[in-house]
Amino acid sequence: MALEFVGIDPETTGGGSPTVWVDEETADLVLQGEEADKLLKAQVGETEWVAGHDTGIPAHETVIRVPARMAPILREACDVAERRAGLR
Numbered sequence: 001m002a003l004e005f006v007g008i009d010p011e012t013t014g015g016g017s018p019t020v021w022v023d024e025e026t027a028d029l030v031l032q033g034e035e036a037d038k039l040l041k042a043q044v045g046e047t048e049w050v051a052g053h054d055t056g057i058p059a060h061e062t063v064i065r066v067p068a069r070m071a072p073i074l075r076e077a078c079d080v081a082e083r084r085a086g087l088r
Contacts, residue, residue, distance in 0.1 A: 003030060006080060007073035018066050020077045027084035029077050033064035040065070 003021040012018070021030040036044070045057045057063060066074070082088050 001025060004080060006077040009067055009070055011069065018070060020073050022077055022080045022084060024084065027081045029081055031064060031066060033066040036063035036065055
């Protein structure tokens with residue numbers, strides 16, 4: 001799997017590095033971020049966000065937190081993903 005690097009947290013100091021890539025084959029976004037704490041995971045997992053949809057966080061998924069300051073990087077990653085997927 002080849003990844004296209006899109007950006008890294010502009011305030012990263014080496015101890016943590018939220019990062020965004022786009023999978024060159026599938027156009028999926030790949031995110032590295034701080035793992036959510038127990039309270040946030042509980043809130044996400046216990047809330048029925050979509051009527052009739054299962055609650056909980058499946059074992060193969062996790063919740064991460066990406067700093068708001070990375071919004072421009074996420075927008076750019078979405079643009080890259082859309083181009084790769086032929087959506088625009």
